[in-house]
Amino acid sequence: MTSITQHDAPRGASDGPPDRVALLRTMMLIRRFEEKCAEMYAKGRIKGFLHLYIGQEAVATGAIAALRPDDYIVSHYREHGHALARGLEPRRIMAELYGRATGVSGGRGGSMHLFDREKSFMGGYAIVAGHMPLACGLALAEQYKGSDRVAVNFFGDGAVNEGEFHEALNLAAVWKLPVVFIVENNLYGMGTAIRRVSAVEEIYKRAQAYGIHAEQVDGMNVVAVRDAVARLSKRARAGDGPVFLEALCYRFRGHSMADAEFYRSKDEVERWRTLDPIKQLQHALTADGVIDAARIAALQAEVDEIARDAAQFAEESPAPPIESLHRFVYKEAADA
Amino acid sequence: MTSITQHDAPRGASDGPPDRVALLRTMMLIRRFEEKCAEMYAKGRIKGFLHLYIGQEAVATGAIAALRPDDYIVSHYREHGHALARGLEPRRIMAELYGRATGVSGGRGGSMHLFDREKSFMGGYAIVAGHMPLACGLALAEQYKGSDRVAVNFFGDGAVNEGEFHEALNLAAVWKLPVVFIVENNLYGMGTAIRRVSAVEEIYKRAQAYGIHAEQVDGMNVVAVRDAVARLSKRARAGDGPVFLEALCYRFRGHSMADAEFYRSKDEVERWRTLDPIKQLQHALTADGVIDAARIAALQAEVDEIARDAAQFAEESPAPPIESLHRFVYKEAADA
Amino acid sequence: MPEITYRQALRQALRYQLQHDERVFLMGEDIGAYGGSYAVTKGFLEEFGERRVKDTPISESVVVGAGIGAAMAGLKPMVELMTINFSLLAIDQIVNNASKLYYMSNGQINVPIVIRMAGGAGSQLGAQHSQSLESWYAHVPGLKVVVPATPYDAKGLLMTAFDDQNPVIFIEHTALYTSKGDVPEEPYRLPFGKAEIFREGTDVTLIGYSGSLHQAARAAEQLALEGISCEVLNLRTLRPLDTEAILASVRKTNRAIVVEDDWEFGGFGGEIAAIIQEWAFDDLDAPVLRCSGADVPMPYNGALEQAALPQEADIIRMVRGMV
């Protein structure tokens, strides 16, 4: 009888939570990388929808730092930050946004559909909440195989009112699936404030209604997020069933590049900008004497170069050949 | 500008909750009517799926007795009891089960799709939870018109895990829609025990997670159900938003006529049969000296005759003409 | 006649309905505070208030289902689903409830709802945001399916949709919102089931709708320079379908090509070809051909996406090969 074989990334445990400087560097990389994306979108080098993560860097950075490299990540369409935090190559992410053959999805996916199976990055998805069942299935498979990998599912506050949110949380709870649900509550789903469309605004309480262990965390504080996810993922890994984390955060930019932001005030945005997760950590590290202005400048220079190089790589990369249009519609027995 | 006009049944308030004898009579009618249905199904006079309500009579009887005649009722496929309690003609219900032109749905609907707009009985539906959004919409319309009608939505414990349950409860709560949600928790969805598929077994607690006022009631006690629905519907009618009632009950027969009932023990069924809502009320009324054996026998004879007459009416009714196959696919401006 | 955009034409019809019929109200994700994902309802919340213009949770199924319920109670809801891709989350409500209620209830309950959504591809939105599923809705008895190609169609057909007593699936094309055309200021209605002869011709009939009409029309212009005369039909509605107009044109030209963004296999073009060969068999000098989207999920890359969509050049090649 054919028995089960592992397919994915090496299993080795992660080498412990990275230090705060590493967290800062990742957040700065995400920030700079996306500023470059915005620049290239304005220049017409990137097309389609572009959803920037700027402002929310602490969530992806802290959460993924607390995971094992082989834990699955399933995200939505605002996933550049999750991809960078998981270690996908900036060059290949940028190339994907450019629609180049060298992109992580060969130029077929685009900004909303980044994939890197080698890194257990199982994709960005563009149907709100439509990816939540997939995270349940990945977790189910690991439970079935007897492994201790977990599936981490990132989604937004707007996804909470979809039927699939309900079905996924119930199934994960009933079957004790090792899923780490992380909702990035940035207060808006496109232009709709959560209070206008959700019966209960504290999302983590909704998860508790399924008997799921759920917590809320300051999503502008990367260390707090990292520690919460470390604690919660441990439970899921131990077989205690799914866990749920609500990260309170804010997106500094519009929903997409098209958003005129009629629905929120400049003041509100400014107030949140004072909580910028990158500035917060820079101040803390400086205050603690861990880093100084020079080190910050060095880090900045480093990420500037990565973003610049990524864009150059994308510019110089070839487009997928037209003849490849019909490739990968079906997997044939031949294709290993 | 075209302004809003009321379409449906007269508005007059119901003439107060009927007395216990009336409740008993309705339950006995439902019981007897469905025994006749089972008999005629066995004889091949009724086809398709037949889902009997036997054992759950107290829920429909008590709940609908507490409503106004113009309050909307939206039920699922196990709806004979709701239809009879609302006062649809037994003859025309039976004729519908026979697929006759004289049926409440002209023989086009069948057991799972009884409709009587005149009586604000907005239908039986066969997609689990698929009717919950309709109840929200009917309630929304009345709220929009400024009327104080409520929409009452009956469904089963199995519907609770569908995404539409979640979406409907959230929307009703956010928009304060006058919906009275009544879940008939008979412990099984087909052959699946609720404890095996629901993260939280106390369904009313799930409704509370949306900030909805929710209660639990003994669904084998018709008076308790009537009083609970009278209290709850008052809130919804007053504009305080949706309410939710979990009625704990049990179906004495199989899920449908095909069910071999592998999933539950004879003992369990017997235990519940001792709680038969009809026997309970008969004992209570006898103990209170309100009725005696003779009166019960008289009531039995009365409902026997109604069931017999309904079957005879159905037998003698014509089938819908074949030429009518294409009628009612579209409503033309002509059709009033 | 003033020249306005497809978006403005839709806005005029919606505003007229909101102004003249209190039974009409709008529901949808981000149609209010955000102004509508394609800005069709921009400013309506301010103008008509929350009672008439409702922002909803992201819950397609209950939003459409609530629209159906409100229609059952005698109102005339317009539900906006942003894009046809998301309509898959509400398709059970549309197919199992909206399309069947009038029939199942033996004519007691009809469902006068208008469900608007944007379909089509071409702006590199990727596989999950670039589908054209109108053929699915056109398959379902009880529904009407409207596919406006011009600003004039958009206003006139949307006005008619609100008069209809049945569920109307109104499919706009993402690439057309900014297209312009002459549109009367006063209200007018275009009948369902009546195609428009968009361009007269004698050699080949090109059948298009929504976005694909314009590729067909551009191809016809090119071909005219070569002396090939194409008749271009604008279907306007897929259900009901103006079979008469299609057959009348083919009886004249003896050749037909259907142009559609959607996947060819199992798509609507097949229905049209089947109808033509059945009813105009002896009039055909060549098989009915289809110029459709490629049989692939839509790729993001711009060149691949264009290669996956029917192009003017493809139509021209087909016509040349036919005459």
Next chain:
Amino acid sequence: MPEITYRQALRQALRYQLQHDERVFLMGEDIGAYGGSYAVTKGFLEEFGERRVKDTPISESVVVGAGIGAAMAGLKPMVELMTINFSLLAIDQIVNNASKLYYMSNGQINVPIVIRMAGGAGSQLGAQHSQSLESWYAHVPGLKVVVPATPYDAKGLLMTAFDDQNPVIFIEHTALYTSKGDVPEEPYRLPFGKAEIFREGTDVTLIGYSGSLHQAARAAEQLALEGISCEVLNLRTLRPLDTEAILASVRKTNRAIVVEDDWEFGGFGGEIAAIIQEWAFDDLDAPVLRCSGADVPMPYNGALEQAALPQEADIIRMVRGMV
């Protein structure tokens, strides 16, 4: 060869897979304790245990989505959806995720899932339980659509479905579960995309699949008595479709009729007609006709339901009018 039922044939394939491949597990509503709504999985829970045979909540979307996720992780889930009518609640997962993942991920992630469901009508289950939506699935690139007509097909095609690396929509017919036929005891596989010549003939080609194949075959028998020789094709899979076999037969008979339970307008029969007239235009002596379901939601009344479904007599009438 032992004669067994369609249901038993399906059971043999499923048991074989459960016994020989640990990656295979079954999920669905009431497939365990209840024994399956059509008793296909009866006894499996007892035989294979809860790890391999999972009763699920009534949550079609997450059940199918979880199956897709498990397939992404290298397992081979079989999800049972009871009936095709309920698949509308999971269709977003099937269309937006399962069918597109291999393409969107540039070949990194494939989805080897088998989704079984019962389709068709004929037992008076009413409008919401009597649909035949296979044409919708057949329209979607990335999916494979299987429609077994006999016990032999059922076992052989289901075995093949588990070998496939892609999402397979396996549509059984409610009226066929008790039908009987000869089926080898040992495992065997029938290729996708290969139609069967169910009956040889020379005058007309009758094309059927699943339930409709049998009406076609019975009609052919009747017509043989009148000296009209019909060739009957059993498609077995709609996607991939065996176009070669269809064209070869039509080139021989010069006439074709498609028989299908589904609504005609916008249905799969239109695709077949379109293909035949495109590729065998000069071989056709008459237009390709369709004998399909009536364009109505399915009525409950038995006589009306039969009138809404294609009947042997309808096929016979059409053939007589054609030759």
